[in-house]
Amino acid sequence: MTSAEFTNGRECASALDAADPLRALRKEFFLPLADDGKAIVYLCGNSLGLQSRLAGQFVREELEDWAELGVEGHFRARRPWLPYHRQATEGLAYLTGALPQEVVAMNTLTVNLHLLMASFYRPDAKRHRILIESTAFPSDRFACESQLRFHGFDPATALLEWQPRPDEKLWLEDLEALVDQHQDELALILLPGVQYYNGQVLDMRAICAMARRAGCRVGLDLAHAVGNVPLELHEWAPDFAAWCSYKYLNGGPGAVAGAFVHEHHLGGDASHTLLGWWGNREASRFKMASTFEPAETAELWQLSNPPILSLAPVVASLQLFQKAGMAALGAKSKSLTDYLEFLLSQQLGERIHSITPRAARGCQLSLTVRSAQPAARTVFERLEKRHVVADWREPNVIRVAPVPLYNSFMDVYEFVRRLEAAFDD
Numbered sequence: 057m058t059s060a061e062f063t064n065g066r067e068c069a070s071a072l073d074a075a076d077p078l079r080a081l082r083k084e085f086f087l088p089l090a091d092d093g094k095a096i097v098y099l100c101g102n103s104l105g106l107q108s109r110l111a112g113q114f115v116r117e118e119l120e121d122w123a124e125l126g127v128e129g130h131f132r133a134r135r136p137w138l139p140y141h142r143q144a145t146e147g148l149a150y151l152t153g154a155l156p157q158e159v160v161a162m163n164t165l166t167v168n169l170h171l172l173m174a175s176f177y178r179p180d181a182k183r184h185r186i187l188i189e190s191t192a193f194p195s196d197r198f199a200c201e202s203q204l205r206f207h208g209f210d211p212a213t214a215l216l217e218w219q220p221r222p223d224e225k226l227w228l229e230d231l232e233a234l235v236d237q238h239q240d241e242l243a244l245i246l247l248p249g250v251q252y253y254n255g256q257v258l259d260m261r262a263i264c265a266m267a268r269r270a271g272c273r274v275g276l277d278l279a280h281a282v283g284n285v286p287l288e289l290h291e292w293a294p295d296f297a298a299w300c301s302y303k304y305l306n307g308g309p310g311a312v313a314g315a316f317v318h319e320h321h322l323g324g325d326a327s328h329t330l331l332g333w334w335g336n337r338e339a340s341r342f343k344m345a346s347t348f349e350p351a352e353t354a355e356l357w358q359l360s361n362p363p364i365l366s367l368a369p370v371v372a373s374l375q376l377f378q379k380a381g382m383a384a385l386g387a388k389s390k391s392l393t394d395y396l397e398f399l400l401s402q403q404l405g406e407r408i409h410s411i412t413p414r415a416a417r418g419c420q421l422s423l424t425v426r427s428a429q430p431a432a433r434t435v436f437e438r439l440e441k442r443h444v445v446a447d448w449r450e451p452n453v454i455r456v457a458p459v460p461l462y463n464s465f466m467d468v469y470e471f472v473r474r475l476e477a478a479f480d481d
């Protein structure tokens with residue numbers, strides 16, 4: 057069914073689900089129930105992805121191996137812990153369009169941003185400014201501001217901000233104008249792949265090319281992009297990228313995050329990298345020598361041996377992504393969100409407005425309420441009472457994200473029905 061053939065009724069949702077080649081995947085996940093045992097509509101995979109059955113299995117297996125093997129698990133666990141982070145490498149490379157040597161699973165997102173900025177934000181007196189978007193996720197802003205201060209600059213004058221226009225969208229030509237105007241002072245551009253608030257997918261290829269022309273470094277925060285939209289990091293060639301794994305990657309709360317360093321930065325002497333023993337080449341790591349031998353992959357940026365128990369669900373999730381395939385997931389994602397857009401415009405066009413650009417989005421729509429009454433916050437609270445899990449962002453946005461791994465077309469249908477009802481409560 058193409059978007060031209062969508063209709064308003066419940067039977068359309070049923071037909072779409074029946075024709076969905078990925079429909080069996082939903083059974084691989086735990087869908088939370090409301091207190092009264094009723095099904096909820098979970099559209100919050102952009103904030104915390106759901107637990108897969110495989111995640112539980114992988115964690116249990118590590119606990120068993122630990123119980124049975126103790127320290128020997130480093131070598132003899134079914135997935136040995138010593139090289140355990142490599143269990144994630146192929147899947148992360150697949151999802152981000154990277155070479156395997158360019159990615160590593162480590163730490164958490166903001167930690168990775170700092171570690172990567174330690175290497176790639178290297179200001180001098182002239183070129184020292186960092187460019188972000190004015191609606192940046194607070195953690196990214198705090199990370200950049202503190203990097204500026206750490207190097208002796210004042211964020212009030214050294215941070216450059218790309219502002220959205222009154223339509224709430226970020227316009228590439230505005231960025232281009234900023235970069236042109238300040239190119240001699242720019243040291244780093246740090247931007248998201250998908251803007252968390254309005255759901256806009258930024259033109260990452262163009263942003264990377266722009267940074268190269270300006271002679272500055274560029275990093276991408278892919279928190280809302282990975283597992284959501286197609287990525288070609290090796291080709292686009294940002295200097296670095298980082299993402300968390302608990303949103304679309306379903307890695308669980310606080311899951312181990314990911315990082316990307318482009319191939320052209322690999323194989324160096326590590327003189328601008330903060331180091332720990334896990335960045336030492338594996339072959340010589342356990343000689344416990346006092347000289348460091350740098351790994352020749354993104355693993356150089358690792359500091360510590362990884363937390364196996366919080367990496368196991370990520371490994372499980374990556375296997376599910378690889379099994380389903382990004383092409384099939386992308387096709388379903390487009391259909392799900394097109395259907396959501398269709399129903400909203402048909403049923404609630406007068407009351408609800410999406411600030412997410414139709415031509416540049418992943419699965420998320422950011423919805424605002426057109427009228428003053430009821431207030432957006434009230435509508436959101438009524439939705440909660442009706443067992444819809446969406447998420448609220450100040451000052452007035454309800455974010456909803458049907459994800460192709462476990463959401464159904466019926467979820468979308470039910471959401472719109474309950475949203476309509478919420479207006480009339």
Ligand SMILES: *Cc1c(COP(=O)(O)O)cnc(C)c1O
Nearest residue numbers: 164165166193195252277279300
């Ligand atoms: C979710 C998110 C974060 C969260 O950072 P953590 O270090 O994982 O707590 C940071 N930045 C962006 C853009 C995000 O979407």
